[in-house]
Amino acid sequence: MTTVAVLCDPPRPGLVLPSLVESSPLTEQEVSDLYAAMLRDVVAAVEASGAELLVNYRPDEALPEGGASGAEGATAEAEVRAVVRDALRDPDAARFEVQVGETFAGRVRNTLTHLLDGEGVTTAAAVEPTVPLLQRSHVDNAAMKLRSSATVLGPATGGRVYYAGFADPVDYADAYAPPAVETLTDRALDVDHDVDYLPMLPVVETGADLAEVLTLLRARRRAGRLVPEHTTGCLDDLGLAVVVEDGLQLTR
Template sequence: MLVVVPIDPSRDRTPLPGLEGLLPPADRRRLYEAAATDVVGAVADSGGDLLVNYREPKDGDDGSEEAARNALADADLAEARFERQVGSTRSARTGNTVTHLLREEGETSVGVLEPTAALVSRTEVDGAAMKIRRNGAVLGPAPDGAVYLAAFGEPIDFADAYTDPELSTIARKAADAGLEIGFAPMVPTIETEAGLRSTVAGLKARRAAGRPVPEATAAAVDDLGLATDNAF
């Protein structure tokens, strides 16, 4: 499975707007880039191929391959492809990328993995790759009806596919396209305060159990003081 990680490296668009009331812009960017680094690392460790899909630059904007590489400076990018996203909305950008890869480049399956799913591991990536062999679509749920992973063996109608609740909207569109649907385990994202809280709790639990943690995210959480009991 080709795994697409959509990155927005622009300094003109502060990431993680859902955390605006919790963290200042510089801290949100630090956390975003750390999570993206760990997500890319999970793909690199898996059996999938990695495509970093960066936002299309505008006049005066630094949304470029160089900016994406800088944002992922600590990630393993040795085998990564880089391609520019095209489209004015998340649904359009995802649809254009997935449809092009399946129809024009001959990929048999494409998964879109959100860069904010810091706790994702090779287990979820490889599991989705196995399931997409038996299903036309595989969805990875995140809290509040979101998705952290959406994999496809055939294109669907992506118009407004990421309308809330994303999970049921994409599932309905996949069903309308006649695709069997599989599901990956739930993984939180850091896009909301609740998702960040769940991610930090997951980090603490893994540390307590002596299990591996996403290192870049763990370091950012520690440096920003988010691991303390009164952080939220």
């Protein structure tokens, strides 16, 4: 069984996905609502798979200045737990732990190294709440690939990754430096890992990313294919449209 760590922040306006706020018509509150919806879909996909779900959140004292105050005094843990609880069929399916580290790569390193070396799990992976199209089949496929390859990566658009799974640790220092898919591959090859890959999925970090995901979700829904429930519902409420002007652009 692979342990999948979902590394997340409390969905607070002004804290999550600042690049999406800057590059889309969405307000900080709307972006935080979308982040929460995507987090629900990602943890639901992991729960539905054969993996063990670990929700790895940044506590209040580790958040950047301006992001350390929750609504009505709620703690980061309480906010994350409330979002995740809404998405799970079994409220006890998730384990919650705080993230430790100054950078994202450092937090991934501490989490995965602890799981692989400290807890002795067979395989461990890191994902973020920005890949709403993640399905249980992707998580289970990765677990199967990790039986024969010590590193499995899920490539995303722009050279990014949405999934990074390992049977043994690598050197995670700056391992997510762009293009992350190449950097992580090189780190795996440096320790003689066989590397395998999952199908490419889009991630949502900017307005251009969201325009791409929105068109794909609407096409899939018209075709009667599976779509992420919470993200799709949130985007319906936001009333966004996509126009073609030097690429895909979001509008209202």
